[in-house]
Amino acid sequence: MGEHVETLVIGAGPAGLSAAHALACAGRAVTVIEAEAIGGAARTVRFDSFSLDISGRRLSSADPAIRAFWTALLSDDVVEAPGAMRLAGEGAARGRPGAAIGALLSARLRPIANSKTLGEWLTRRFGRRVARRLGDYAHKLWALRPDETPAQPACPSFQSEAAWRPRLGTGQLWDACARAIHAAGGETRLGLTATSLRRDRASGVWTVTAERQDGVVEILTADQVISTMPLRELMGALSPTPISLFHACELMYRDQVTVAFAAAPGRRRAPALAEIHDPAIKAARARALEEGALALDYYCFEGDALWTADDASLVAQAVAEAQRLGLVAPGSIRDAQVVRQRKVHPIHDEACDEHLKMIGLDLRLHFSGLHLAGRAGTHGDSAEDQSIRTGLTAAAAVLARVTAPVRVAA
Incomplete structure (x- = not known):
C-alpha cells in the first residue's frame, strides 16, 4: 500500500488549490497532485519578451467569501482590470455592454429570467442586432449556435462585473495559495497524473493510481477525494466502471x-x-x-x-x-x-442536463467520498468565480463529513 492521506485533491488549478487551502487552514491533512504546473489553466507563463496568463481570466465575483479568499492571499497586490471590449471586425471596438437604448427598454419589458436559450437571453439583454454579433462569438467559444445553447450555464460569459487581476498575473494568486497550503501543513506534488480511482466498499478507502512523467506508477490512498479532472475523464478512470459512463462520454x-x-x-x-x-x-x-x-x-x-x-x-x-x-x-x-x-x-448542449443528472445519481449511489470541483470537474457554468466556488464547496463537504459527492452542475 502506498502513501495515505486524509484528503487527496486531484488537480492544482484554482478549484483544487482553493479546496486544499480551506482544508489545510482547518488543520486537515491534504495532498494535491498535479500533472503539469501550479495554477493549471490559470497559471502565468513567462517568456523572453513578455508573460502570458493562459486563461486570460480576471478575478470577478459578487461573493464576499470568494473575494475575501483572494484578498487574504494577495492583500493589496491586485490592480483593476479594464472591462472587455468587443471587436466587430477590422479593428472596430465597442465598449461593453454596448446595447442600444431600444434594447435596454426591451430588456426591462421582457424579463431575462424567462429565457430558455442563450439566443433568447442575448436578444432580451442586448437587442437583436447586438445579439447576432454576440452569437458569432458564442459559436467560436462553444461550437454551438445560441439557439442550441441553454441560457443558464452560458449567460455569465456575457455579464460584466468589477474585475481585478494580480499585479504579476493570475499565476501570482495560485503560487501564493500553494505556499499558504504548504505553510499550513499541506502538500502539493507536481508531475503526477491520476489514471485510475477505486473505492473499497468495506473500508471506504480510496486507492488512486498516478503516473509520473518518467512513467513510474505511484499508489496513493485517501479517506476522501476531491477531483477537478474533466468529468468525462474522471468517469472513465473510476473502477468499477460507472453505469453512467455512456452519459459521461457524451460530455x-x-x-x-x-x-x-x-x-x-x-x-x-x-x-x-x-x-x-x-x-x-x-x-x-x-x-x-x-x-x-x-x-x-x-x-x-x-x-x-x-x-x-x-x-x-x-x-x-x-x-x-x-x-x-x-x-x-x-x-x-x-x-x-x-x-x-x-x-x-x-x-452545454440541449442533452447536457440529462447526462449530468444521471452521472450525479450514479456518483451519489456508488462512489461515496468522491467530491467534484472545478469548471471542467463539475461540467459547470461560465462564471468567472466558478472554479473557486466549487473548490470551497467541496472542502466544506469534507469538513462537514459529507460522504456523497457534491451536486454535479445541471
Missing part, C-alpha cells in the same frame, strides 16, 4: 490554443481584453500583454486541424489576423509562442 469540452508574440503597435491600440465577433476571424479573443505583446485565443477540439497544426502555421495565422484587425504593424513580430490548454470550457 464535450472546448480546448484552447493561444498564440502570443511581441510586435510594434498597429493603427489601433490593442485593448486589454477584446472579444472578436467577426466570423471571418478565427480567433475568439485578443489580449494586450506587457511590453507591446499581444495574445490571440482560439477555441477548438483536441485533435482537430487547429489543435494539431504546427506552431509556425498557427503563428502565421494569428499574425495575419492581428494585422487584419489593425492591432500590430506588419513585419514587426518577434518572440512568438504557442500554448495549448485542454478542456477550458465545458459545452
